[in-house]
Amino acid sequence: MGVISDKKFVCVLGSTGSIGLSTLSVIDQQSDRFQVFALTAHSNIDLLVAQCHIYHPKYLVITDPDLYQALLTKVKANCLDVAVLSGPESLNEIVSHDDVDIVVAGIVGAVGLDSIYHALCQSKTVLVANKEPLVMAGNFLVDVAKKNHATILPIDSEHNAIFQCLSQSAPPYSSDQGILKILLTASGGPFLNTPMNELRNVSVSQAIKHPKWNMGKKISIDSATMMNKGLEVIEAHYLFAAPVDTIEVVVHPQSIVHSMVQYVDGSTLAQLANPDMRVPIGHALNYPHRARLNVKPLSLGDISTLQFQAPDFERFPCLSLAYESLSKGRAAVVGLNAINEVVVDAFLEKKIRFSDISILIESVMGDFNAPNPNSIEEVFSVNAVARESALEGLSKFKYVESKEVR
Ligand code: NDP
């Protein structure tokens, strides 16, 4: 274990979410190593203020501008010595601050792209959980990082596992790493064994209840449809410069093996840990060192056997849609992500059924056509067009299906 010195200043984007809370839990254990510089939330001002009492950041950001006054009032009432900013553009300002060493990207969805981009432009070390921006613009972000001597460290558990199994250090990776295959493990989510004819009527609360991980709503639904694994295939493709046909999904319901890398010389390396996001977050925060963390160690004696199976593409059409989008090009990938975000929102709002998610994505993707983006700005445009298409598809779909759904 290397010698660790210097306290690092950390921006926790999305501190009120599941990734944010896991990050703060690691920081709790390493307060001699890390100091919170900024905390951000979209709407949860009560939790943001509670976190401010504990972590004493220099800045609080509330991205919903309508909540600025309410947050300021609370900050004053609590006599907190902190600067308050609001609006999505404040995230860019905060991650670019000279004093910031590390940015933890724990916002959900495409809205997180701009702040990751700004942090990389300012040569920061960015720990990325927020996978949607990597899916939308992974190739551009890896290039921006390279150009600005910034570092992207994956904390999505599978990508962190792959990162740990690679012989090269942090991204960007060359295409010649001697990799035969990346084996991306998937829990299979809550409906791995649910009879197919019951999937149509599963409720939002059943879909959100992941058997192994406690996560935000959007990623929980993505896990239930396995779109999450599809997005992760794309994330791995960009992050590790891995051709699509070298990335294979393996269902592993126990969520102990977080992914594997199979090399051309016959070796397969795996990273194993209990399903606890503090493991990948702690690894990346301390990288390239290893720090002692208070997490439950793995007991292989208790586990005894590890189970693996091939994914069922018929049960999980979203996984096929993700591979298909990659074969169509970058615009299709941005489109897939945007359409999925709109459609998952509709499911969470109980406007459509669970099985409608993949039907709708496939139908909107079928009509979606946009030129491949050549810059981050163009990614934003394609994203906006795709969201529009999805909203239109959704309104037509509701119209056609309304009698049956309601
Ligand atoms: P949560 O829904 O739990 O948290 C999302 C966070 O983002 C909250 O702090 C939320 O603030 C904030 N937020 C929501 N909308 C906006 C917005 N429009 N602008 C700015 N901030 C916003 O999500 P998770 O923590 O589960 O996931 C975060 C990201 O990490 C996702 O991309 C997910 O795919 C990825 N990830 C998550 C894992 C997990 O274990 N949770 C594992 C691997 C990847 P507020 O609370 O105020 O709404």
Ligand code: MG
């Ligand atoms: Mg993951």
